Amino acid sequence: MPEILTASRSHDVALQGAVLLYGQGPGQFSYGTAHRIEPDASGRPALGAGVPLNRAALIHAVREVAAHALPKGEFLTPNVLSISANAVTWWCAAARRRVFFKCKELGERNAIVSHPALVFQASQSGFSVFALQDEERPVPNSALFEPPYFNTWDHGKICIGSAHVPKQIDVASIGGWEEGFFNSAFTHPNHGTRRVEYERGVFAFWKDMLDGQFPDFPKQVLVPMKLKLADLIAGKLEK
Template sequence: MNDVVIHHRGNIDLELDAALLFYRSKAGDIYATQHTARVVDDRPVLLPGTPMTLEGLADFVELAARRTSYRGFVHDRVVYLAPNTLAWWLPAGTRRVWFKTTSKLADRSGECNHPPLLFIVNRRSWSVFALRHNERPGAGSRLYQAPYFNVWDDGRICVGNADTPKTISSDSIKPYEDAFFRSRFTHANTPRLIRRRGGAVRLWLDLLEGAEFPLHQLIDTKRTLADVINNLTDKD
């Protein structure tokens, strides 16, 4: 058995106390037992275990959550929150954008109108979708292609050298939004970002001239908020 090294701020004495053993069936069912643990002749020994109750498991999860999960007041725009996963919506509004492209957009920048958006972050990816209605989305809300450069058709954002938060919590909402809008949009990651003659380039040229955002031209992803969240959490 390899040695286990535990790092802790400050001086603290730790003694082996207990262990949890998890058993999994081929069907995916999980059974857990809790064992008292002792050190005998400098070797760890597990004593006979007892089935772990739901109450005991809840206590364990609560203790772990104090270190691994967000605790605090939930941001009023959050629509889904779980360990290492956060989704929130951003109402339609005016934001400044910057471009650095080889198209007619060149290196233009300016204030323009944006559609309502939905952002999702987890440990592996950072995604954005557009919404057709300027209201808080629910589980069944349809998601639309976010018509931005540097965004894939599945919603994933090409991070590039953007400075994103190191943790996922309600406190990271503004930093993520700032990182997205303050980046330089350089190229389309998918052939079709909007149902509009002239495509995304024409769209953003018009928006930079003060046009209203054409919500009716958004491309339907054929997925709901619940579809995307379930797909992400199934991979965790």
């Protein structure tokens, strides 16, 4: 059975307070109150009594939020392709990795098979994966291909389902995102664009892969997306 990855909770945050702003019209703020969040009788968070928000308290709150919102300096490992305030993009070299399947067409099976080079992106809008034809570190002009995997939508979107992935989007969490993908069971091919160009279809392709018919990943089955790595980094794949 696939290993379950549990995300670190060291950076979790909880609702601690609220600021209410008052004014004579939309976008006009002339008075504010600060409120603590307190549990109600059922244990749910509720707005506590407010106190006037003075200038010093407002400046302190804004500085605290701004300090934690700024991107932190991180060591960029060679697999990192791009990092922004909203996303981290990286690549995995072609390699042999174990895959897990759990569906009526293939049964419950797992095997170590060859994978193409891959590009991953974890962003505020979701988790995505793309295949590459070349095995060298990709460049902005590198062509992206459909991921040849179950549990993916069009434009590389991964259906996370019950997979355990990190809550953080940063370089330090890349390993956790990869484990969440590779250690999850593939259950079904999602609707949309075909994932592989294979005469007998995607189920037959993965059956042959699991049976060891391809010692190396057959790159001829990859479906081109007519998009480049630069498009992904620039956010042009967002829907």
